Amino acid sequence: MTDNVDLQHWEERFSTPDYRFGKEPNKFLVRCKPLLPRAGKALAVADGEGRNGVWLAQQGLDVLSLDFSPSAQAKARALAAENNVDVAFAEADVHEWAYPENAFDVVAEIFTQFSTPQKRALKWAGMRRALKSGGLLIIQGYTPRQLEYGTGGPKQVEQLYTRDMLERAFGDFNALHISEEECELHEGPGHAGISAIIGLTATKP
Numbered sequence: 001m002t003d004n005v006d007l008q009h010w011e012e013r014f015s016t017p018d019y020r021f022g023k024e025p026n027k028f029l030v031r032c033k034p035l036l037p038r039a040g041k042a043l044a045v046a047d048g049e050g051r052n053g054v055w056l057a058q059q060g061l062d063v064l065s066l067d068f069s070p071s072a073q074a075k076a077r078a079l080a081a082e083n084n085v086d087v088a089f090a091e092a093d094v095h096e097w098a099y100p101e102n103a104f105d106v107v108a109e110i111f112t113q114f115s116t117p118q119k120r121a122l123k124w125a126g127m128r129r130a131l132k133s134g135g136l137l138i139i140q141g142y143t144p145r146q147l148e149y150g151t152g153g154p155k156q157v158e159q160l161y162t163r164d165m166l167e168r169a170f171g172d173f174n175a176l177h178i179s180e181e182e183c184e185l186h187e188g189p190g191h192a193g194i195s196a197i198i199g200l201t202a203t204k205p
């Protein structure tokens with residue numbers, strides 16, 4: 001069941017008119033542009049205020065932006081309108097949503113490390129199911145080294161992503177590429193400063 005305390009926490013974070021994670025897309029996602037299909041369906045998981053879903057729609061994809069926060073989705077709708085793109089929305093918990101099978105050409109999960117290990121398994125199983133065979137998976141998250149920087153992300157080490165964890169979850173995918181970096185990130189006040197991040201791209205067998 002959706003944790004109402006979690007939902008309340010995010011609703012409060014999104015209650016101000018600013019975009020907490022900015023209006024510009026995540027840098028790693030933008031670097032994945034050469035891997036994107038020219039058309040097709042994309043799922044943006046826990047897409048929040050919509051910066052990544054809107055960017056995917058600008059690349060010609062038919063985007064479904066999934067998040068449980070009505071306040072974030074109101075901003076995402078405004079951002080889509082501001083950029084003259086159509087984005088569809090699903091308001092749901094990413095651990096409980098009925099992920100349709102073989103439905104998306106692209107699934108993007110950018111900074112969604114609110115999941116406990118048990119719930120992460122549900123989320124990743126859903127994302128895996130939702131991808132079509134040959135579909136592109138894109139993941140961006142923080143590594144445990146981020147705890148030293150404190151410039152964004154959760155404080156629970158078990159919620160952060162490691163190469164080993166990603167390889168165990170998606171090692172059967174094709175063209176698996178994982179990159180770790182420590183760099184300056186400026187993606188709204190929510191993600192600002194030197195950060196330890198990890199990115200994955202891979203295609204579903």
Ligand SMILES: C[S@@+](CC[C@H](N)C(=O)[O-])C[C@H]1O[C@@H](n2cnc3c(N)ncnc32)[C@H](O)[C@@H]1O
Pocket residue numbers: 006010021026045046047048049050051052066067068069072092093094095110111112114
């Ligand atoms: C750190 S923000 C990242 C938002 C977006 N992916 C981005 O990069 O700008 C995390 C997002 O996850 C959403 N979220 C948290 N828990 C969720 C859950 N259980 N189900 C759906 N969305 C959730 C929040 O509402 C928030 O929009």
